[in-house]
Amino acid sequence: MQRMSRGQPDQHCAEPRGELAIRVMAMPADTNPMGHIFGGWIMSMMDAAGKMTAATCASCQVVTAAVSNISFLQPVNVGDTVCCYTDVVNVGNTSIALDVEVWVRRQGHGERLKVTEAQFTFVAVDEEGAPRPVAAAECRYN
Numbered sequence: 001m002q003r004m005s006r007g008q009p010d011q012h013c014a015e016p017r018g019e020l021a022i023r024v025m026a027m028p029a030d031t032n033p034m035g036h037i038f039g040g041w042i043m044s045m046m047d048a049a050g051k052m053t054a055a056t057c058a059s060c061q062v063v064t065a066a067v068s069n070i071s072f073l074q075p076v077n078v079g080d081t082v083c084c085y086t087d088v089v090n091v092g093n094t095s096i097a098l099d100v101e102v103w104v105r106r107q108g109h110g111e112r113l114k115v116t117e118a119q120f121t122f123v124a125v126d127e128e129g130a131p132r133p134v135a136a137a138e139c140r141y142n
């Protein structure tokens with residue numbers, strides 16, 4: 001295993017860690033009964049962001065193997081700009097582990113605020129869906 005962390009997780013960090021993978025506006029169709037953005041929509045964005053980064057890293061298709069330590073820190077509101085950042089922290093034989101952070105700008109402006117974070121593991125797979133090795137040296141993670 002090759003450790004690639006660029007810093008320990010810091011819940012009070014004022015800046016996103018990693019690369020911007022998705023930037024999108026939160027829409028009314030994705031609200032929950034409370035009027036906030038549905039957590040499942042946020043998780044979907046995080047999964048897609050992590051998957052794109054992992055697939056680029058692995059230079060092949062990847063599948064989501066695990067999600068852990070997901071924390072919803074603040075609600076997301078309709079009209080917020082939602083940004084997903086991905087940070088590759090470990091490349092194994094066939095797996096890629098990433099920290100994914102979601103930050104928003106309320107109504108598209110002002111300071112960035114971290115709203116959600118989690119750890120994802122993706123596995124590189126071949127055409128049959130079987131795990132295949134990842135060339136760590138070729139993994140572009142920054």
Ligand SMILES: CC(C)(COP(=O)(O)OP(=O)(O)OC[C@H]1O[C@@H](n2cnc3c(N)ncnc32)[C@H](O)[C@@H]1OP(=O)(O)O)[C@@H](O)C(=O)NCCC(=O)NCCS
Pocket residue numbers: 062063064065066091092093094095096121123125129130131
């Ligand atoms: C992910 C999957 C390919 C792993 O297949 P498998 O035969 O169990 O593979 P292995 O046991 O050889 O493990 C492969 C790698 O995945 C890692 N892994 C497997 N399950 C894991 C888990 N729950 N958490 C973290 N890592 C995991 C292993 O540590 C291993 O990493 P390494 O090669 O870097 O050491 C298989 O379980 C699968 O296809 N799952 C369904 C994926 C899916 O449908 N995702 C949602 C849609 S994308």
